[in-house]
Amino acid sequence: MKSIFKILLITAVALIIIMLAKTFMLTTEPVNRPDPIDININTDLVKNRLSKMVQFVTVSNQDPSKFDAKAFDEMHAYLEQTFPLVYEKLQHEVVNGHSLLFKWQGKNAELKPILLLAHQDVVPIPPEALSDWTHPPFSGLIDETFIWGRGTLDDKASLTGILEATTFLLKENFEPERTIYLAFGHDEEVGGVEGAAKIAALLKSRNIQLEYVLDEGGVISDGLIPGVDRRVAMIGIAEKGFTSLQLKVNAAGGHSSIPPKHTAIGTLSQAIVDLEANPFPANVKYSLKFFKTLAPYMSFSTKMVLANTWISKSLLESQLSKSATTSAMIRTTTAATMIKGGVKDNVLPPEADAIVNFRILPGDTADYVLAHVKKIINNPKIKVTPTRVGRNPSKVSPTDSDSFRQIATTIHQANGEGKDLIVAPYLVMGGTDARNFEDLTPNIYRFLFNETTPDDIKRYHNTNERISIENYVKVIRFYYQLMKNSNTLG
Ligand SMILES: [Zn+2]
Known part of the structure; x- marks a missing residue:
């Protein structure tokens, strides 16, 4: 008996030693920080140009009949007039009526091109939110610190920033070794089917393979991640998919004085309760690299859990499930977003239906979500059908590619002597245009050099969207250096 205790004790001590060793071995990766960026940006000039871009009401509506082609045409005319060097030196074409594609021919045809992606369209302003804006959403008002308006963050800072950076390089007579494509879709906010998807198809039809694609999607977190200062x-190295399912119950109507045990509304409600009570299984796999990169900067206990996922995976997953933000990073999420049913207070509802939206984790599929939901609800009275064609999650791009490393290096370069900065691969919760390019390259990354606080993040797709002038200048610097660095890639 004694010897069993002895063995157990030795095993426990050995286990603790291994866990501690792994925790201490979890160190930060060395930062490669080459020359600082040498560029002099005329702040007044660039802020006014972005402001002007915001004033074109290039809204994407779910209803395609509301599409305002004139706003896009006028914005294109403004771009041509504002960035004449780009239009003169780069080949440009309009794709599917409103999307823009520029090609900056590289000297070495052997090298695969890179592609910088942004979108021209913005989300609408709900009429009831209009009065909450400090400045009118399409005014592009500039104050001491900010450029205000719809599209400043998403995504006109990126689009205009890329063109500003290109202009700088052209003025310096920079000659790219590899071809650089600039692609600006016009319907990202409603799925990108007519814009980015058509651009990708066009490039594919020309047998073009890319080194990498860089789109929006990730930002620089300044306090967005709990526990990391x-x-x-x-x-972004991947993005979640989505599907929306309708749950529908039909029942006999009639007078409410002699009701059945469950009305259509009751049956439907039970199904929603069941779905919320049974979240999709957690899988930390696609966010593990993110958390492990941050681990050295976290508390010792968190670090220990992260360093020992060989033994603590389920503990980690249950910890991450506690916050909505981290839970969304490790599972397909469930959100009941719409419900209707009933006609009168004393009439049994003949019908009730609800829409539940799911954001699908890589590894899962829209078909799996449908099957899983049916299994959880397990009630033949409830009809479950997709409301529209869902979108499966994207592929996961590598973090050990030269492209990823170069983007990371450029981020450090753009940060310069600024405060400490960690670069981490990340699973993007929303959708971007980038996924359309999966046939052209495995290296699809999503990042905008924009320092974002918890207050800033709320402004995306929301009231009082704005970007600081300081941040916008950094966006330009980043793209400038990224294109410059492409000459030494791979
Ligand atoms: Zn966007």
Whole structure:
């Protein structure tokens, strides 16, 4: 008996030693920080141009009949007039009526091109929210610190920033070794089917393979990640998919004085309760690299859990499930977003239906979500059908590619002597245009050099969207250096 205790004790001590060793071995990766960026940006000029871009009401509506082609045409005319060098030196074409594609021919045809992606369209302003805006959403008002308006963050800072950076390089007579494509879709906010998807199809029809694609999606977190006080550049390496399912119950109507045990509304409600009570299984796999990169900067206990996922995976997953933000990073999420049913207070509802939206984790599929939901609800009275064609999650891009490393290096370069910055691969919760390019390259990354606080993040797709002038200048610097660095890639 004694010897069993002895063995157990030795095993426990050995286990603790291994866990501690792994925790201490979890160290930060060395930062490669080459020359600082040498560029002099005329702040007044660039802020006014972005402001002007915001004033074109290039809204994407779910209803395609509301599409305002004139706003896009006028914005294109403005771009041509404002960035004449780009239009003169780069080949440009309009794709599917409103999307823009520029090609900056590289000297070495052997090298695969890179592609910088942004979108021209913005989300609408709900009429009831209009009065909450400090400045009218399409005014592009500039104050001491900010450029205000719809599209400043999403995504006109990126689009205009890329063109500003290109202009700088052209003025310096920079000659790219590899071809650089600039692609600006016009319907990202409603799925990108007519814009980015058509651009990708066009390039594919020309047998073009790309080194990498860089789109929006990740930002520089300044306090967005609980427990991490450093700033974190989050490079999106994958994005979740989505599907919406309708749950529908039909029942006999009639007078409410002699009701059945469950009305259509009651049956439907039970199904929603069941779905919320049974979240999709957690899988930390796609966010593990993110958390492990941050681990050295976290508390010792968190670090220990992260360093020992060989033994603590389920503990980690249950910890991460506690916050909505981290839970969304490790599972397909469930959100009941719409419900209707009933006609009168004393009439049994003949019908009730609800819409539940799911954001699908890589590894899961829209078909799996449908099957899983039916299994959880397990009630033949409830009809479950997709409301529209869902979108499966994207592929996961590598973090050990030269492209990823170069983007990371450029981020450090753009950060310069600024505060400490961690670069971490990240799973993007929303959708971007980038996924359309999966046939052209495995290296698809999503990042905008924009320092974002918890207050800033709320402004995306929301009231009082704005970007600081300081941040916008950094966006330009980043793209400038990224294109310059492409000459030494791979
Ligand atoms: Zn966007």
